[in-house]
Amino acid sequence: xxxxxxxxxxxxxxxxxxxxxxxxxxxxxxxxxxxxxxxxxxxxxxxxxxxxxxxxxxxxxxxxxxxxxxxxxxxxxxxxxxxxxxxxxxxxxxxxxxxxxxxxxxxxxxxxxxxxxxxxxxxxxxxxxxxxxxxxxxxxxxxxxxxxxxxxxxxxxxxxxxxxxxxxxxxxxxxxxxxxxxxxxxxxxxxxxxxxxxxxxxxxxxxxxxxxxxxxxxxxxxxxxxxxxxxxxxxxxxxxxxxxxxxxxxxxxxxxxxxxxxxxxxxxxxxxxxxxxxxxxxxxxxxxxxxxxxxxxxxxxxxxxxxxxxxxxxxxxxxxxxxxxxxxxxxxxxxxxxxxxxxxxxxxxxxxxxxxxxxxxxxxxxxxxxxxxxxxxxxxxxxxxxxxxxxxxxxxxxxxxxxxxxxxxxxxxxxxxxxxxxxxxxxxx
Numbered sequence: 001x002x003x004x005x006x007x008x009x010x011x012x013x014x015x016x017x018x019x020x021x022x023x024x025x026x027x028x029x030x031x032x033x034x035x036x037x038x039x040x041x042x043x044x045x046x047x048x049x050x051x052x053x054x055x056x057x058x059x060x061x062x063x064x065x066x067x068x069x070x071x072x073x074x075x076x077x078x079x080x081x082x083x084x085x086x087x088x089x090x091x092x093x094x095x096x097x098x099x100x101x102x103x104x105x106x107x108x109x110x111x112x113x114x115x116x117x118x119x120x121x122x123x124x125x126x127x128x129x130x131x132x133x134x135x136x137x138x139x140x141x142x143x144x145x146x147x148x149x150x151x152x153x154x155x156x157x158x159x160x161x162x163x164x165x166x167x168x169x170x171x172x173x174x175x176x177x178x179x180x181x182x183x184x185x186x187x188x189x190x191x192x193x194x195x196x197x198x199x200x201x202x203x204x205x206x207x208x209x210x211x212x213x214x215x216x217x218x219x220x221x222x223x224x225x226x227x228x229x230x231x232x233x234x235x236x237x238x239x240x241x242x243x244x245x246x247x248x249x250x251x252x253x254x255x256x257x258x259x260x261x262x263x264x265x266x267x268x269x270x271x272x273x274x275x276x277x278x279x280x281x282x283x284x285x286x287x288x289x290x291x292x293x294x295x296x297x298x299x300x301x302x303x304x305x306x307x308x309x310x311x312x313x314x315x316x317x318x319x320x321x322x323x324x325x326x327x328x329x330x331x332x333x334x335x336x337x338x339x340x341x342x343x344x345x346x347x348x349x350x351x352x353x354x355x356x357x358x359x360x361x362x363x364x365x366x367x368x369x370x371x372x373x374x375x376x377x378x379x380x381x382x383x384x385x386x387x388x389x390x391x392x393x394x395x396x397x398x399x400x401x402x403x404x405x406x407x408x409x410x411x412x413x414x415x416x417x418x419x420x421x422x423x424x425x426x427x428x429x
Contacts, residue, residue: 013055020051141217144232147225149174149186152232161217161239163210179206179214204240216241257327259305262312268326268334272384275338282338283345283377284384285352286391288399289331290370299365304331306362307369314355318348334388342377342407349373349405372398376408 024047105115141161144153151169159165162177175186182205201221206214217237224230255267263271275282289311296304311333315325324336335352337345353373359366374395376387390408398406 013059014052016051016055016058018048018051018055020047020054022048022051024051139238141235141237143235143237144230145174145235146232161237162207162215168210177208179208182206207237215239216244260309260312260327262333263324263326265326265328268324268328268336269384269388271324272336272387273381275336276379276381276383279379280338281340281377281379282336282384282387283340283342283348283375284387284391285335285337285345285349286328286374286376286388286395287333287335287352287356287371288395289356290372290399292331292369295367295369299362299367303362303365303367307360307367310360310362311356314358315352318351318355334391340377342375345375345377346405346407349375353404371404372396373405374398374408375405 022044025044028043028047102119105112105119139157139160140155141158142153142155143151143158146152151172151174154166154169156166158169175183178186185203185205203219203221205217205219207217209215216239218240219238220236222234222236224232224234255263255270257264272282272284292304292307295307308327308331311327312325315333315335319325319335319337322338326334326336328334335348337348340348353371356369356371359368361367372395374391374393374397376390376394378387378390390413393413394406394408397409397412398404
C-alpha cells in the first residue's frame, strides 16, 4: 500500500533528526567540546532529542507551508470537478465562471508552476463552457451518432424541437425515432448514408415528436468518424415543418378554389393539357347552375356560397379516380373525363345533372337549382382551351333549348373556324 506523502515526510524527518543527533557529538569534539562531555550518554541522548525536535519542526513547517497550498489546490480542483460534472449547468451559464476559482501564484517554484497550470486549466474550461453555451443555445439540433447509429451527444435544443430531453435520447438508436418510410435515408446501422465521395449531404427526414406525430427536419450530415476529436457522424438538424406546411398551403391555394376546395381553372387547364399530351380522347363537361342568381338575390351570397360548397361532394362520388371536377368561377364547374366516347360523356353528364337536381339543404332552407351541361370531346396536344370553348358553346345551347345536356355540334357554332372556312368556300363557289 502506498503511504501518504506527509507521513512519509515525517518518517524521513525523524530519521534525519536521529542521524543529525547521532553525528553531532563528533562535530562537538571538533568544535572544542571536551571528549569527557561529548562522549557521555546524556550528551548523546540530548543530541538525538534535539535532532528529533529539529526534524519535527521542519516537518511541521513543511506541512503548514506546502500543505496549506496543496489543500487550496485540492479544494479548487473539487469545485472544478463539481462544475464539470454538471454539463447542463455549465452550458446554460447557471454555474459560476470557473475562472473565479483561480489560485494566486506566489512563487516561481514547483508550487507556483502547479498553480499556473491549474489556472490555465480553468481558462480552457471557461472556453469549453462558452462553446457549450453556444451549442446548446442554438435553435438547430446538433447530434453525434456512433457507428452503430446510437446518439452519443445531442444539444438541449432537441427539447424545443422534438420534445425529448437529452437524457431520454442519450444512447438511443436513431431508427427508433424515424418515420418508417424514411428508413432508406439511413444505413442498416442507423447512421445517415455517407460515402468517401460524398462525406456530407443534406436531406429531409421525419422524426417522431415526444408528444406524438412527426416533425420534418432538414438534416445536414457530416462524416467525422476519422476526426479523433469527434469520432462520430455529426448531424445538424433544423425544424422545417412550418415552412413545408406553408409551401404546401400556398401550392394548394394556387391550384384550388378557396370556397369549395376543388381544383381551379389553372389546375384544370394543366391537368387537361397533361391528359391530351398522350393518345387519349378527353371529354370536357362544362356546367352552369340555373336559377343560382335567384338564391343570391333572395337569401344573400352566404347561402349561395354554402350551396356551391355542396357541389363537389355531390359530383365526386359519381366520378372515377382518373376524372377531375373543378370550379371555374361563380356558378360554373367543369369535369374532365379521359378515355370516353361522346356517348359515354353525355351519359355521365346526365347522371351528374340528376345528382344536382336533388335540392340542397342550407340552414333550414331547401334550395332547388337546375344545371345546364355542355359536352365536348376531342384529342390532340394543346386542345384543352378549344375543348373548353366548345363545351361552353354546347352549354349555352342546352340553356337555350332547356334540354339540360348538349353535345357540341360544329354546325351550330357560329365561331367555329371550320364552319367559317366552309361558308367562305360556298360563297366563292
